[in-house]
């Protein structure tokens with residue numbers, strides 16, 4: 001059965017910080033952030049946005065009434081979930097107006113969560129061919145002010161509708177995955193900020209990539225020349241360049257150049273948003289599909305998902321005829337272009353602003369913020385209150 005991505009959209013908050021200005025204030029050469037790390041802008045989430053509202057906005061940007069009727073499974077990948085018990089999927093299900101006879105769950109394994117959702121969605125559709133599944137990857141990446149990870153923060157969400165006979169990307173059923181218990185990046189329950197062993201996390205990412213890609217090649221008989229382009233989990237966009245160099249180190253330069261050409265299209269959105277953890281790989285896929293010249297139908301795209309801690313998976317998909325018709329490049333460019341730049345003082349205040357942790361009520365009222373369609377309006381008696389415009 002042909003199963004894959006039928007629709008894909010994203011949302012990011014409408015405020016950002018400029019990386020060159022952040023570098024100057026931190027006493028760092030701006031080229032370190034823009035070239036060494038590869039980030040130009042970083043989306044920042046105001047108090048009105050959490051992983052649920054970001055995901056709801058991404059979902060609302062792609063769903064129509066037929067989707068709302070046919071979706072019977074909502075899978076919410078996140079590592080910045082808002083409740084230890086209730087899944088973000090239940091809130092999004094309601095905010096997006098999806099029919100009631102559906103299952104909703106949240107999936108956690110660092111940045112791998114949305115990929116786990118895709119794999120579960122494929123199995124569900126294989127058993128229930130008329131179903132549609134909504135897969136979400138939504139996160140706010142926070143390391144804190146003046147930390148090593150500070151230039152690799154971000155906020156946003158990707159929403160995808162998976163179905164049989166998809167119009168954008170068919171997903172191959174063969175893939176290779178790997179799990180190892182390591183401490184490269186994690187976030188203890190008490191902390192708003194992630195902990196990371198930065199250099200080790202880079203090494204672990206590349207080590208996983210090489211091992212799962214070797215395994216994928218062995219299982220499928222395919223090799224690099226079978227791929228028109230590659231998309232990677234992008235904690236920062238330079239990581240994708242490191243990934244291509246790691247995969248092509250024993251090959252001639254033409255192979256590296258071929259993959260590097262599409263790499264620039266695959267990082268266009270991510271370098272303006274920053275790390276969105278679970279959504280990063282899929283934001284890169286969206287960027288590639290919307291920004292690169294149209295691939296021939298049948299072109300194969302490689303996808304590497306990495307969730308610290310760690311789980312990695314290499315899988316692949318094949319672009320469908322006329323897939324560009326079903327994307328929304330203009331709307332996505334507007335989401336990025338219509339954002340407001342924060343001064344460094346505003347960025348610092350916004351990043352450190354937190355919801356009450358002592359059970360007290362709050363009504364969030366920030367007129368400065370363009371909220372998107374769905375937003376968190378407050379907390380009352382420990383219940384989060386979301387609104388949809």
Ligand code: CAA
Nearest residue numbers: 029031032035036037148149152198199201202205235308
């Ligand atoms: N001009 C151009 N380039 C410069 C420069 C300049 N003036 N100054 C430095 N650079 C380059 C460096 O040469 C280096 O390049 P390479 O990585 O290619 O060697 C790059 O800029 C970064 O410099 P440093 O290594 O000195 O930077 P750092 O010590 O500040 O750490 C970091 C960078 C490890 C990414 C850190 O920001 C961090 O810990 N980020 C969070 C963790 C992370 O994103 N890990 C990625 C893998 S884990 C994962 O993928 C899961 C996830 O989402 C978190």
